[in-house]
Amino acid sequence: MDVSNFISQFFSPAAWSLIKSLGECFMSPTGFLIWTTLLKSALLLVIILGLVSYTVYAERRVSALIQDRLGPNRVGWQGLLQPVADAAKLLLKENFTPKSANYFYFRLASKLAMVPPVLVLGVLPFGSSLFGVPMTIASVNVGALYVLAISSISVYGIVLAGWSSNSKYPFLGGIRSSSQMISYELSLALSLIPIFMLVGSLNLNQIVQYQIVHGWMIAPFWPQGMSLDTLLHPLALLEAFRAGCSLQRVLIWIPLFISFILFFISMFAETNRLPFDLPEAEQELIGGYHTEYSSMGFALFFLGEYTAMIAGAGVITTLFLGGWSLPLVPDGSHGWFWGLVNIAVFFAKVIVILFVFIWVRWTIPRFRYDQLMKLGWYFFFELAVANIFLAALILTYVKR
Amino acid sequence: MQLTLFWIFSSLMIAFGLGVVTLRSPISCAMCLVSSFICLAAVFVTLDAFFIAIVQVLVAAGAVMVLFLFIIMLLNLQAEECRRVKLGVMLGGTVVVLSFVVLLSQALESSPQFSKPIPVLMAPSQDVSMIGMTLFHSFNLPFQIVGVLLLVATVGVVLLSRRTLR
Structure with missing residues (x-):
């Protein structure tokens, strides 16, 4: 009260009452929700944009490492300022629209390519909580479905870009991309159903909470209730292991692991990454759907593609790798330090998956188009459906 | 707040719906229909029906309309524009x-x-399980009949498109 009295001396009474009502508005539940949400969105965007530019850098450095080259190492120490130079170059180029292109859709398409991956980030729990504020922008009760729905919308930017360029290579790229994404969406969605059946919820936060208690989805036999104390007592640890490992837990690992593999590979197809980068296969289609774009138009496609990659890695982390949790690390309710650690853990896992994405790109050659379609429709789809039945059988007939 | 958003999105939805009918270019019509579907999903969200909203985006905007757009682009319809x-x-x-x-x-x-x-029908946090219980418990038989109907329709489409190939 003393402090507020002290500050109020500097304002006229009318201004002070205005400031006070503004402050009350700020701390009211709705106001608090709004400004914390804005702050979280800004924080996440800053992290993601930084991560995007350094993923591009990492892509070039890792590819160089794999191919026994040096890669960009001139701008700044070890080339670490390369993303800044790239961004400056892209901004200064001429933003050219071909004469025969449909101007409205040509310009709209590059924006549409950027929006969906950013929207996906809105439901990812990227940390536990910081100062009591949960580190999810929106905890939606159908979060996992929301991710699938938004990624199904991301086709539009690519298809419209291919069509509105009014040029044959972009058109072929757009057509390839839409048929590819429709085919792999099926296995992407179906592969998640065993997880939903196990957890009994579509909320990403609850899926993470489940994984904290029962272990990550790729290894769902965690010692139950393990903490630092149980680590010091071998007998208690053994007991915790026995509690975590029932026959059902061991058996359910099989469908969950199949789910993981299906989801991971489908994610490559969904983000148009090698070995499934047919929509922009350089040797056949020059640049695919973004051939005619330059400057910021091209940059937006590029950003959208890498943001989609990061969002995909975030989804994989959340669904299969335990999200922000790490065994024995407490959550944000134990202090802001642990809240920050949880956020760091989440992004560390994302970076590991991004590395795998890059590693695969520079190791495995591109599929042929008919092979890609056959893999999606003849193999992944059937496997995903069979996997659902397997998981249902295990959950129904094997004792806990 | 919810009511304001409801009116904003429903008027947007109607505006895009008018666009579907009045615009000349088939691509613009399709895109207007997509936008109108997304606005409809937003209207569902303002009514606390999250699951229906997401399914609306996933099925109508994400799958059906992509195929529509795909076909419009492949056929490259021009006749509509000069009518x-x-x-x-x-x-x-x-x-x-x-x-x-x-x-x-x-x-x-x-x-x-x-x-x-x-x-108020249910708490918004439980709509998935409520819909599941209603579909698979109370209306199990009609649901399965609809499923068989869809299968028949699919087989019929495959058969018809095959006949034209020969």
């Missing part, structure tokens, strides 16, 4: 639509349920 508007058709259409609206509003006003506030 002229006929005055008689316009007038007739307006009369039919207006009489339907009048009929609908009268039917709604005369029904006893119209004046009552609609009761």
